[in-house]
Amino acid sequence: MKTNEMLVSKIKEGTVIDRIPAGKALKCVSLLKVEEDPKTIITIGMRVHSDKVGMKDIVKIHGRFLTENEKDALALFIPGTMISYIEDYNVSKKEYLETPDEVTDVLVCNNPTCATNYREPVVTKFTIMQKEPILARCLYCDRVMLEKNIMDQF
Amino acid sequence: MEHLVSIRDITKDEIEKLINQALRIEKNPSEFVGRLKGKILATLFYEPSTRTRLSFESAMLRLGGNVLGFADAKISSVKKGESIADTIRMAASYSDIIVLRHFLEGSGRVATEFSDVPVISGGTGIQEHPSQALLDVYTIYKHFGRLSNLKVGLVGDLRYGRTIPSLLYTLAKFDNNVVYLFSPRELRVRMSVMNDIQNKLEVHIGEDLDKHIDKLDLIYVTRVQKERFPDEASYERVKDFYVIDKDTVSKAKDDFIILHPLPRVNEIAYEVDKTPYAKYFEQAKNGVWMRMALLLTLLEE
Structure with a gap:
């Protein structure tokens, strides 16, 4: 656990997309097109150990929250993903993405x-x-x- | 009813009202002369049509309205690459109601988003042809006096024939209807349509029409459309899969009828035309009454 926390460090404000199936983090980033924004800092952890799901990927997007459309897209392609909103280093809201209607x-x-x-x-x-x-x-x-x-x- | 691009958007009640209105019009057409005086119908036909366009135009003229439009997309701005959205915006400002036939599925829905006048689909790709289904059930109602408790055989190209989904959706709104779907394997009803009628219609799927014809109240025959096939060979295999002749209908019930949206090629032999079962020409004629009812409903409500 300790090593993981060091691998993907805390962010001050933004979105954490967690429990992405191992190996899909880059696709997740490209789906959200965040890499196209030259100012957004993105931290990516791939094949990180998780006590709950074994191996997972994690993406942290600094200073940016997700739109409804982006959440729907994530929910459709990688259901079960967990999203946390971070404000001042603390989780202000957490949600599990379910396949939208x-x-x-x-x-x-x-x-x-x-x-x-x-x-x-x-x-x-x-x-x-x-x-x-x-x-x-x-x-x-x-x-x-x-x-x-x-x-x-x- | 604001537009009519899919039968799925209207209710059983609205269908019954349209039928009653069409009956009143057919009984006493002179009473309706001039009802749409000063109104303009735009017919935008991106695909060839005989009956649909002419019967809509006839309907509008009989109601005292005027008609403008194009029947060949090659001579309009469409050829220059204009979108449906832009063409519709323009047509909506030149007219009071629009009939659109287009080769793309979804074109009707796109049109409704950009039109501030009612849009009627005159057929969109392989998707639907709602006004055809309305005149089909009008013909059925006139013959049987009901739209429920019917055993209906659909014959031919059930996959790409756009009148098929519309007719199935209409029959599905009434009680206890049973449909028998007769087609070659590759021309069976699409999955999305089957999904829509699930639990609303009793459905039997098969190929052998002769075996079941004695149970049916009517058959609705469609043309196998050559233009939908990737190659000549696959068209040749199925083109004459069903040919309805006197022999086919010899076992039919007394009040049995045959409908066809027309045009036909070989699927109904000419010898059948003279039998009392042949209702397809009357069906085409009914198009005018039903389309008058439709124009009135959309413009006067």
Whole structure:
């Protein structure tokens, strides 16, 4: 335990994404596009020991909180992830992400003839029809995407 | 009812009201002349159409309204790459109601987001064709006097035929309907549609129409659409999978009927046209009454 705490140090303010399945931290960072922001400091721990889940990844984003869309995206791709909000070195709020019922602006429809794939000024919306395995339905064209198609976008 | 892009957006009650209105119009069309005087219908057809466009235009003209639009996307700004959103915004400012047919699924939903006048889908890709389903059930209602307790066979291309989901959604709103889905394996109803009708319709899936035809109240036949197949060979395999002829209907019930959204190719032999079962031309004619009812409902409520 002690070693881990040293590996990924505390942050003053921001978001901690914890219990990411081992090896998926980089994908998680790219999903949130935080690496594109030149000012955001990101600490990444990969294959860190955890008493609760064995091996895990952890991502700490300094000075930034997640939007609802970002949380939905994380919840969809890596359900079970735990998010902590840090203010003044203390956890102000903790939440376990559960697969949402609907996601907006997270997925791209895999139907090549869906209107949302043609420069229309709309954001994609999907309802999650089933959570295990995930089935998502495009609210524009009604196409159902299978878990594999969804995970390929991650 | 604000728009009509999917049957899933309307209620059984609204469907019944439309049917009653269509019955009143058909019985006494002269009473409705001039009801939409001064109103303009825009028909935006990005895909070929005969019946849908002409019957909507006829409906509007019979109600005293005017019509503008295009029937060939090649001659409009669409060819220059204009989005559905921009085209609809423009059409909404030139008209009071819009009928849109488009080759993309989801185009109807996109249109409703950018239109401040009612949008009716005249068919969106393989997705749905709601006004067709309304005239289909209008025809069924006129013949049987009910939309419940029916045994309906759907025959042909149930996967890519856009009238199929709309008709299934409509039948699913009424009680005790049973549907028999006859198609080649590769043309079965899509998973999303099956999911929508689950627990609302009793569904039987099979290929053998002859074995079940004596139980059915009606069959709804669709064309296998060549343009939906990746290659000639796979189209050839299924194109004449069902050909309804006099022999097919010899075992049918007395008040049995055959519907088809048209156009047909080989799936119904011409010899059937003269039998009392053939209702598809009357069905096409019913399109005008139902579409008049639809225009009135959307513009007057």
